[in-house]
Amino acid sequence: MNDTRAAQTTRHVTRTSGQRKLSQWIQQLVFVGPATFFFILIVIIPFFLGVYYSFTDWNGISRQINWIGIENYTHILTKDPDFRNAFWFTVRFTVVGIIVTNLLGFILAYLLTKPLRTRNILRTVFFMPNMIGGLLLGFIWQFIFIRGFAAVGEATGWTLFNLPWLGDRATSFWGIVIVFVWQTAGYLMVIYISALNNIPKDVLESAEIDGASRWQVIRNIILPLIMPAVTICLFLAISWAFKMFDLNLALTGGGPFKATESVALDIYNEAFTNNRLGLGTAKAVIFFVIVAIITSIQVRATKSREVEM
Amino acid sequence: MDVQSKYSARTLILEIIVILLGLVFLIPFYFLIINSVKSFGDILSNSASWPQQFVWSNYVDAWKAIDFPSALKNSLIVTIVSNLLLVLISAMAAYQMVRHPSRFNRILYFVLVAAMVIPFQSIMLPLMEMASAYRLSNSMLGLIVSYLGFGAPLSIFLFHGFVKNVPLEIEQAARVDGSNRYGVFFRIVCPLMMPMFVTVIILNTLWIWNDYLLPSLMLSSPEMRTIPLATYSFFGQYTKQWDMALPALVLGITPIIIFFLFLQRYIIQGITAGSVKG
Numbered sequence A: 001m002n003d004t005r006a007a008q009t010t011r012h013v014t015r016t017s018g019q020r021k022l023s024q025w026i027q028q029l030v031f032v033g034p035a036t037f038f039f040i041l042i043v044i045i046p047f048f049l050g051v052y053y054s055f056t057d058w059n060g061i062s063r064q065i066n067w068i069g070i071e072n073y074t075h076i077l078t079k080d081p082d083f084r085n086a087f088w089f090t091v092r093f094t095v096v097g098i099i100v101t102n103l104l105g106f107i108l109a110y111l112l113t114k115p116l117r118t119r120n121i122l123r124t125v126f127f128m129p130n131m132i133g134g135l136l137l138g139f140i141w142q143f144i145f146i147r148g149f150a151a152v153g154e155a156t157g158w159t160l161f162n163l164p165w166l167g168d169r170a171t172s173f174w175g176i177v178i179v180f181v182w183q184t185a186g187y188l189m190v191i192y193i194s195a196l197n198n199i200p201k202d203v204l205e206s207a208e209i210d211g212a213s214r215w216q217v218i219r220n221i222i223l224p225l226i227m228p229a230v231t232i233c234l235f236l237a238i239s240w241a242f243k244m245f246d247l248n249l250a251l252t253g254g255g256p257f258k259a260t261e262s263v264a265l266d267i268y269n270e271a272f273t274n275n276r277l278g279l280g281t282a283k284a285v286i287f288f289v290i291v292a293i294i295t296s297i298q299v300r301a302t303k304s305r306e307v308e309m
Numbered sequence B: 001m002d003v004q005s006k007y008s009a010r011t012l013i014l015e016i017i018v019i020l021l022g023l024v025f026l027i028p029f030y031f032l033i034i035n036s037v038k039s040f041g042d043i044l045s046n047s048a049s050w051p052q053q054f055v056w057s058n059y060v061d062a063w064k065a066i067d068f069p070s071a072l073k074n075s076l077i078v079t080i081v082s083n084l085l086l087v088l089i090s091a092m093a094a095y096q097m098v099r100h101p102s103r104f105n106r107i108l109y110f111v112l113v114a115a116m117v118i119p120f121q122s123i124m125l126p127l128m129e130m131a132s133a134y135r136l137s138n139s140m141l142g143l144i145v146s147y148l149g150f151g152a153p154l155s156i157f158l159f160h161g162f163v164k165n166v167p168l169e170i171e172q173a174a175r176v177d178g179s180n181r182y183g184v185f186f187r188i189v190c191p192l193m194m195p196m197f198v199t200v201i202i203l204n205t206l207w208i209w210n211d212y213l214l215p216s217l218m219l220s221s222p223e224m225r226t227i228p229l230a231t232y233s234f235f236g237q238y239t240k241q242w243d244m245a246l247p248a249l250v251l252g253i254t255p256i257i258i259f260f261l262f263l264q265r266y267i268i269q270g271i272t273a274g275s276v277k278g
Helices: A004-009 A015-051 A072-077 A081-111 A117-133 A132-157 A169-197 A201-209 A212-225 A228-241 A244-253 A263-272 A277-303 B002-006 B008-038 B040-045 B057-065 B068-099 B103-116 B118-131 B140-163 B168-176 B182-192 B194-210 B213-218 B225-239 B242-277
Strands: none
Touching: A015 A277, A015 B103, A015 B118, A015 B140, A015 B182, A015 B242, A072 A244, A072 A277, A081 A169, A081 A228, A081 A263, A081 B008, A117 B008, A117 B057, A132 A169, A132 A244, A132 B008, A132 B225, A169 A244, A169 B008, A169 B242, A201 A212, A201 B057, A201 B103, A228 B194, A228 B242, A244 A263, A244 B225, A263 A277, A263 B118, A277 B008, A277 B118, B002 B182, B008 B057, B040 B182, B040 B242, B057 B068, B057 B118, B057 B242, B068 B103, B068 B140, B068 B194, B068 B225, B068 B242, B118 B213, B140 B194, B140 B213, B168 B182, B168 B194, B194 B242, B213 B225, B225 B242
16 A cells, blocks of 8 residues: 555656556546535435336325326326416516516616726625525515505505505516516626626727617627627526525415415425425426426527627 | 726716616615614504614514524534535546546536536435435535535536636646646645636535525424524514514625625626636
């Protein structure tokens, strides 16, 4: 043992190829081993176990787990209004959420790359909500919607603020959109700012000399050049919106009448409230497939629009 | 200088508009903070106005009710230990994968990247089952181990992109001078990777610190609660008890806001760097 270590450290030319092979094996094990071990233990094994459980009637308590084939899947796809409802909410929320956050994020970035005197502090202001986790954010906004909006409504007389923001199907949807936008627009803004700063100044200047309007510059020069950032921002917004859990849980608990129940929350309720873990894992498998398909389509679609600078 | 020369009336109008928008963004913080020092009756009668009298004892009550020192300590332990181990194992794995692109390592890297789209919900139920089988449930260790596994893909991905740009010549020079692979990694490569360490630590801190679902599944004892867990169980007990809830929320967000205000520059750089690679 001491001999081999000495051979390694002093790198004797006389080292045999067998020893070199062994030391390479040890290096591979030391460098890659720990991460691989935890990754397989925490992600890969549970993932495949989950696929297995999705074909069973596992309830989480009983020792007896019966294989029931695709029954869970047919149940979810044909007679599960909760899942359909949650899926529909998640899709609507994701579409609205990604459009609004990306528009606002881009507009903020565009304005805050202008030579404003307060731009550094404003960047901080817009970014700060992102530090707070979804759970605490949900509770904070519960208060804003219930008490804060009511106070503003009283002071201004605007009916918009007097709506039952969390008590009604339609308004609670927009309530969650508002909180989501407030939380994530600043993060996307940071990414858009760095992309805007990377656009070569001479390109913009020559467009100005050629008499391009502001809108033409944005559409034909800025947007194509920041496409890599658009790819990332869309990807982030889609995965955040689609996997949303904490925010609904704290803000509305999925209510009223499951109107704001996301897929992630539905899976959670199926497993822990209804104790149907087999059904829950089947939902999770479907959820995974959908997330994988949507994100890969999106990345492929926007990547093809990226141009080399 | 640039700022001075280009400043026009148009810019001023723009500036005012963005400042107003910024103020709108801050309104939730205003409501949260002023109401946290009001009496319950004062909160209900006028939530928007300045407090009639400052009830600082709200904070004392909330501090005790959520057992803030213990929650803060637990959050710090989980976040710090997970972070340190995660950057260490991820940086080492990424380094080896870049420098030894064997078939095994290429496949492993592909699987890691592909696994990034797995939603937590897809693994949580079997993970809990395994955790109780291996007696890792209701333990900090189980929670930290879970973060290592679930956090490894993104962290390795970020380090992988970075190591590719580390010039090989420096490492070769160190090898010629008699350093072994471990020495090269810890003494030469690690210092070069400092910016990426900062990025990965920041991204993982924001995730782990704010995470609710995994700790809620893994930890059941009250004395192990992290800040999100303590806040959640507190809300279950004191529904709509706003004079207790608001100070508790202020306490809950203060550590991460302080973290942000002190490391702002690095956080924004880290997020930019992380997103460009990611």
